[in-house]
Amino acid sequence: MVTGKGGAGKTTVAAALAVALAAGGRRTLVVEVEGRQGLAQLFDTPPLPYEERRIAAAAGGGEVRALAVDVEEALLEYLEMFYNLRSAGRALRKLGAIDFATTIAPGMRDVLLTGKVKEAVTRTEHGHRVYDAVVVDAPPTGRITRFLNVTAEVAGLARVGPVKSQSEGVMAVLRSPQTAVHVVTLLEEMPVQETVDAVTELRAARLPVGSVIVNMTRLPLLPQPALTRAAAGEVDRAELRAGLAAAGLAPALAAPLAAEAVEHAERWEVEDRNRATVAELGLPTYELPFLSDAVDLGGLYELAEILCESGIGTP
Amino acid sequence: MTAARFDVDALALDPETRIVVCCGSGGVGKTTTAAAIALRAAEAGRTVVVLTIDPARRLAQSMGLTELDNVPRPVAGVDTAKGGELHAMMLDMKRTFDEIVSAHSTPDRAEQIFANPFYQSLSSSFAGTQEYMAMEKLGQLRALDQWELIVVDTPPSRSALDFLDAPQRLGRFLDGRMLRLLLAPARAGGRAYFKVVGASFSLFTRVLTRIIGTEVLRDLSAFVGALETMFGGFRERSQKTYELLKTPGTAFVVVAAPEPDALREASYFVDRLSAESMPLAGLVLNRVRTSRAPRLSAERAEVAADTLDEAGEHEVTAAVLRVHAALAHQAARDRRMRDRFSSARPGVPLVEVPALPTDVHDLDGLRRVAGSMSAYGPPPPARTTGKAG
Numbered sequence: 234m235v236t237g238k239g240g241a242g243k244t245t246v247a248a249a250l251a252v253a254l255a256a257g258g259r260r261t262l263v264v265e266v267e268g269r270q271g272l273a274q275l276f277d278t279p280p281l282p283y284e285e286r287r288i289a290a291a292a293g294g295g296e297v298r299a300l301a302v303d304v305e306e307a308l309l310e311y312l313e314m315f316y317n318l319r320s321a322g323r324a325l326r327k328l329g330a331i332d333f334a335t336t337i338a339p340g341m342r343d344v345l346l347t348g349k350v351k352e353a354v355t356r357t358e359h360g361h362r363v364y365d366a367v368v369v370d371a372p373p374t375g376r377i378t379r380f381l382n383v384t385a386e387v388a389g390l391a392r393v394g395p396v397k398s399q400s401e402g403v404m405a406v407l408r409s410p411q412t413a414v415h416v417v418t419l420l421e422e423m424p425v426q427e428t429v430d431a432v433t434e435l436r437a438a439r440l441p442v443g444s445v446i447v448n449m450t451r452l453p454l455l456p457q458p459a460l461t462r463a464a465a466g467e468v469d470r471a472e473l474r475a476g477l478a479a480a481g482l483a484p485a486l487a488a489p490l491a492a493e494a495v496e497h498a499e500r501w502e503v504e505d506r507n508r509a510t511v512a513e514l515g516l517p518t519y520e521l522p523f524l525s526d527a528v529d530l531g532g533l534y535e536l537a538e539i540l541c542e543s544g545i546g547t548p
Numbered sequence: 549m550t551a552a553r554f555d556v557d558a559l560a561l562d563p564e565t566r567i568v569v570c571c572g573s574g575g576v577g578k579t580t581t582a583a584a585i586a587l588r589a590a591e592a593g594r595t596v597v598v599l600t601i602d603p604a605r606r607l608a609q610s611m612g613l614t615e616l617d618n619v620p621r622p623v624a625g626v627d628t629a630k631g632g633e634l635h636a637m638m639l640d641m642k643r644t645f646d647e648i649v650s651a652h653s654t655p656d657r658a659e660q661i662f663a664n665p666f667y668q669s670l671s672s673s674f675a676g677t678q679e680y681m682a683m684e685k686l687g688q689l690r691a692l693d694q695w696e697l698i699v700v701d702t703p704p705s706r707s708a709l710d711f712l713d714a715p716q717r718l719g720r721f722l723d724g725r726m727l728r729l730l731l732a733p734a735r736a737g738g739r740a741y742f743k744v745v746g747a748s749f750s751l752f753t754r755v756l757t758r759i760i761g762t763e764v765l766r767d768l769s770a771f772v773g774a775l776e777t778m779f780g781g782f783r784e785r786s787q788k789t790y791e792l793l794k795t796p797g798t799a800f801v802v803v804a805a806p807e808p809d810a811l812r813e814a815s816y817f818v819d820r821l822s823a824e825s826m827p828l829a830g831l832v833l834n835r836v837r838t839s840r841a842p843r844l845s846a847e848r849a850e851v852a853a854d855t856l857d858e859a860g861e862h863e864v865t866a867a868v869l870r871v872h873a874a875l876a877h878q879a880a881r882d883r884r885m886r887d888r889f890s891s892a893r894p895g896v897p898l899v900e901v902p903a904l905p906t907d908v909h910d911l912d913g914l915r916r917v918a919g920s921m922s923a924y925g926p927p928p929p930a931r932t933t934g935k936a937g
Contacts, residue, residue, distance in 0.1 A: 239704060240575025240805075340669070373574075375704075422907040423604045454871045459864045469864065476865025480852035482844070489840035490868050497871045499905040525877060 234369050235446075236377040236431065237417030238424040242448040244271040245528050245536065246417045246521070247370035252537035254546050255295030259365035262353055263288070265301040266346045267372060272299050277530060283307075285353075289530075291537070298364075300353070305331050307345040315399075340386030344400050347383050351406045366546065374416065374431040381407050381414065382438045413443025413546065418511065420447060420504035425511060432514055444517040444545060447508070451523050453501045455494060463498035519543045551890040554801075554830025554897035556921035560589040560697065565799055567690065567698045567792070568829070571711055572803035573813035574704040577834040579603045580908050580917060581803045581901075582701035583611065586634060587911060588918035589697050590623075593630035598699040599685055601639050601678070606909035611636045618643045620689070625911050635695070644681040645671040648785075657774055666771040678703040679714035680786060687789040709813075709820055712790075799829040802896075804889075806836055806882040811889050818893055830897035832921060833886060837878040837903045846876035 235250060237243035244265075251263035262285060265272050270280045276288045281301040288299040308331055313319035325331050356363045372380045379386060384404045387396055406412060414435055418428040428445060435442050453460050462468070468491040474484035511518055521539060524532045540546075559565055570582040579600050586598035597620045603613060611623050613636055620635035649667075650658045661667050671677060682703055689698050702711040792798065800821055804814040814831060821828045853869040856862045890898060899921050908917060 238575065239573070240807075240810075422606070422909075426605060454874065455867045456863060459867065468868070472862070473865050473868060476856060476862030476868075477852075479859070479862055480856050480865070480869070482848075482852055486841050486844060490844075490872055492840050493875055494868045494871050496905045497875075503906050525874075525881070 234371045234377070234381065234412065234414040234443075235417060236371045236374050236414060237446075237448075238374050238419075238427045241417045241419050241424050242521075242528075243373065243417045244269075244275060244370050245533065246415070246446050246448060247368050248272060248275050249521075249533055249536035249540055250415070250546065251297045251299075251366070251368040252289060252291050252295075252534060253540035254366040254368065255289075255291035255297050256293055256537075256541050258294040259291070260296045260298070260363070261291075261366045261368060262298045262300060262364045264350055264353070264367060264369045265299070266350075266369060268301065268303065270301065272301065272370065275528070275530075275533065292541070302346055302349050304342050304345055307349050308341075311345060311348065340383060340400075341396075343380050344383045344387055344396065344403065347381065347403045347407065348399060351403045354406060354411065371414075374427040377414065377431055378434040378438050378440065381435075381440050383407070385438070408439060408441065410441065412441050414440055415443045415446055415545075417446045417448050419449055420507040420511075422503075422507065425507045429510065429514065432516070442516060444519060445511050445514060446540075446545075447511060447518060447520045449523040450504070450520045451501075453498070455498060459494075460498050460501065463494045464502040466495055468494050517545075519545055551894065552897040553923065554832065554899040554921070555923045556585055556588060556832075556899070556918060557592070557923065559799055559801070559829045560585050560699075561592045561594070563594075563696065564797055565697060566797035567686070567700065568799050568801055569686075569700045569702065569711075569793065570801045570803055570832075571702050571817055573810050576803050576805045576810050577901075578704075578803045579701045580607065580914070581801065581832050581834065581921075582699050583607065583636070584908075584914045584918040584921065585801070586636070586697070586699040587623075587626065587914045588922065589699075590632040590634035591627045591630065591915075593632040594696045595633045595694070596697045596699065597635040597637070597689060597695045598701070599637055599639060599682070599689065600701045601682060601703050603638060603701075604907065604909065606907070608638065610910040613638045618647075618685075623911075639678070639682055639685055641678045641681040642671045644685055645677065648684065653774075661771070661774045664767060664771040664774065666768055677714075679711050682711070683786060683789040687785065687792060690792060709816060712793075712820065712824075794824070794826055796827075799827050801829050802831045803834060804831060805834050806885040808885070811885060815889065815893060818896055828896065830899065831889070832899055832901060834901045835903040836882050836886070836900040837875060838882075838900075839872065839876045839879045841872060842876075842879075844872060844876070846873040846880065849873040849876065 235243055235247040237246070248263055251261045255261040263272060265281065272288070273279060273281050276299070278288060281288075281299055283301060283303045283306040285298045285300045287296055289297040291297055305326065309319065309322040309326065312322040322331065350367060350369055353364060354362075354367045371377055382404075383400045384397075387400045416428045416431055418424045432442055432445075455463055459468075470487050470491060473487040473491060477484050477486055477490075519540065521536050524535065528536070560568065568582075568585055570578045570585070572578050579602065582600060583598055583603070586596045590596040599620075600608075600611075600613065603611070608614065610625075612621055618637065618640040620637040623634040623636050626632070626634045646658075646662065649661050653661065679702070682700065686698065686700050689695065793800075800817075802814050802817050802821075804810040818828060818831070849869045850873045853866040853873065856866040856869070886898070886900070890896070901917055901920050904913070904916075908914060
């Protein structure tokens with residue numbers, strides 16, 4: 234499960250993780266649950282249907298498939314699978330009843346979405362699991378605990394009966410060591426705060442937190458001790474002017490360049506403070522570099538390789 | 549392809565501007581933009597209220613938004629020399645929903661509704677409730693008529709369009725066909741009803757009973773029955789607020805960051821506003837990286853840094869040049885992003901807010917942000933009459 238604050242790059246990280254975990258001839262499934270077609274954009278393919286499709290290759294003959302779960306379709310599938318009610322389901326959809334049921338019933342959407350994930354995780358073919366790993370581009374940090382805590386959510390809806398047993402089955406998988414919730418963050422105040430909040434909530438709900446993935450990190454470009462001094466607003470202008478002259482540039486550039494260096498150092502210091510806050514969570518933490526251009530397929534593989542080498546998700 | 553410059557003063561200080569709605573996808577700095585616009589107008593002498601949805605903790609604290617009581621509170625530390633005032637509130641979505649229920653039913657019935665699990669779910673977690681309640685609160689604030697300007701931040705949904713669509717969706721939903729269908733047995737009672745709706749309803753209940761059980765169905769019917777008196781009300785209210793957004797005096801500010809996703813959302817939203825004849829004031833592009841030495845290109849800075857490194861001297865200068873090269877590269881990328889947007893939507897006035905090294909978490913930070921959105925820079929000019937542009 235990959236969550237994170239909006240804008241932190243949750244979809245990108247989920248996709249990169251699916252590619253990473255498929256390395257070495259394995260097969261993974263990356264699942265989108267919010268109907269935004271972010272995966273299709275990332276992999277540069279037409280919008281994904283409610284169907285598992287091969288979307289990318291991975292190192293060593295690995296394969297990544299993708300699925301965009303549609304709640305209504307998932308309910309129809311569920312009706313068919315458990316009650317043999319496919320045609321009744323279609324009739325109900327015409328009436329708007331499916332939309333109604335998935336909208337109003339507390340937790341219904343979430344139990345359907347997580348139920349579909351569980352089905353993919355546990356599906357077997359010739360006695361083997363179909364997928365070596367299933368990666369979910371899950372809802373953002375603000376909603377993740379509610380999304381995963383399905384039994385609590387449907388408690389008001391189903392004290393007994395099929396929805397209750399279904400949700401208990403899903404919960405068993407989500408709480409098992411097979412599951413890990415990874416939180417994607419940036420080294421900025423709000424994403425870090427939301428990460429801390431989400432981890433606290435997940436832990437309270439006894440959901441297995443995997444790691445924190447710090448996205449878009451940068452290395453400081455200034456050497457020490459110049460970096461620390463610049464963060465305090467001090468740059469040796471005389472040395473800078475001399476250096477610029479030696480490089481054949483106008484010494485007048487010293488003032489604006491010094492200001493840029495100070496801002497760079499300030500930013501780095503803020504990032505480092507946020508990094509310390511993340512470290513206090515006591516979770517495995519992985520850092521992904523900032524890619525200077527928007528993430529394309531090449532960038533995605535680059536991130537996947539870093540994740541692969543980090544050993545994330547390997548037992 | 550240079551777009552006209554969006555001037556926040558021309559908008560926020562104009563006495564005819566009564567509502568400013570800040571829209572955009574999540575994580576682009578909408579709350580900060582809304583708060584900055586509100587502060588700017590207040591310090592220029594207007595009586596302003598800002599409705600925020602989900603402010604960062606420190607920003608909320610600095611605006612005195614520590615108590616969640618769902619009513620606007622005065623913000624301390626605002627310069628009131630010109631006679632303005634700033635009030636701020638943070639939306640409590642469940643409470644706003646509860647208030648509507650209380651206002652439209654007897655205390656007994658309201659208690660019944662509050663205790664119902666379906667209501668609890670709908671009022672706290674239904675996607676769209678937050679948008680509906682933000683609109684509802686906006687309608688309430690406007691009806692109170694205590695402020696010259698209302699600035700609204702919108703919920704952090706992924707799609708900016710949700711703010712426009714979700715309230716109507718919820719409104720439709722709450723007085724929709726399906727609710728009436730469920731309600732029907734309670735009203736018509738017995739056979740007459742089944743003759744009318746017949747097969748579809750029995751199919752519906754059969755499937756529902758099988759999946760969720762009779763007990764739940766009873767809760768659902770009770771919920772629908774209890775809400776019955778309020779049907780129509782929801783739809784009407786959301787429709788009324790929607791109309792309010794089309795009246796003169798309302799302006800939309802679309803907020804984005806120089807990222808493909810954020811600008812794509814901004815484009816959708818701009819197109820939608822124009823399709824609905826809703827007034828777009830302009831685009832605020834947050835977190836734009838700019839270089840302080842724009843004439844020195846990234847490439848030249850890199851070459852100079854290499855030269856110094858090869859000579860093995862001026863290590864710090866070489867590093868400073870690399871800082872500049874990285875920044876110049878980013879700035880060029882941000883400029884391309886902006887230009888791509890502007891060439892596709894040339895009529896949209898645009899203003900850039902430079903990326904700040906640290907988060908905005910106090911009034912001074914908001915003043916700086918507002919200053920960069922204004923043609924006049926930091927101190928707001930006195931303004932007496934007239935409408936710009």
